[in-house]
Structure formats: structure tokens, C-alpha cells
Amino acid sequence: MINVDFSVGIAVYVALVLIGIFFLWLFTKKSKNKDLTLDSRYIWFCSICTYTYINTKEDVISVCPRCGNYNKKSKNS
Numbered sequence: 001m002i003n004v005d006f007s008v009g010i011a012v013y014v015a016l017v018l019i020g021i022f023f024l025w026l027f028t029k030k031s032k033n034k035d036l037t038l039d040s041r042y043i044w045f046c047s048i049c050t051y052t053y054i055n056t057k058e059d060v061i062s063v064c065p066r067c068g069n070y071n072k073k074s075k076n077s
């Protein structure tokens with residue numbers, strides 16, 4: 001009886017730790033993905049001077065701050 005209770009306790013403890021690690025990993029992975037999608041949405045790449053810049057205001061067309069070229073966002077989903 002004692003052995004069964006002990007092994008059950010160990011199993012529950014290990015399961016709780018694993019679940020905790022899993023949720024921690026899931027949370028960090030989620031936040032990383034969120035940052036990545038936010039970054040890729042706002043990062044613009046100029047086709048004329050190959051200048052990479054960040055514009056969070058525009059969605060479709062933005063002006064390159066270096067050469068003034070109008071860059072259109074290619075929507076490859």
C-alpha cells in the first residue's frame with residue numbers, strides 16, 4: 001500500500017512538473033510567434049535601394065525613407 005501510494009505520488013508529481021514545463025514552453029513559443037508575425041508585418045524591404053525599414057502605419061504601400069520609392073507589400077499568404 002505504501003509503495004503504491006509512493007509511486008502514485010511520484011507519478012502525479014512528475015506529471016504536474018511535465019504539465020508545468022509544457023505550458024511554460026507553450027507560452028514562450030506563443031509569445032515568440034506573436035513577435036515574429038508582428039515584425040514580419042511591419043518590416044518593409046525596398047526594391048530599389050534594398051533598404052530594410054520598419055513602418056507600422058502603412059499596410060499596402062509605404063515610402064522608403066532612404067530613396068523615396070513606393071514599396072508595395074507582397075501578400076504571400
Ligand SMILES: [Zn+2]
Nearest residue numbers: 046049064067
Ligand atoms: Zn529605398
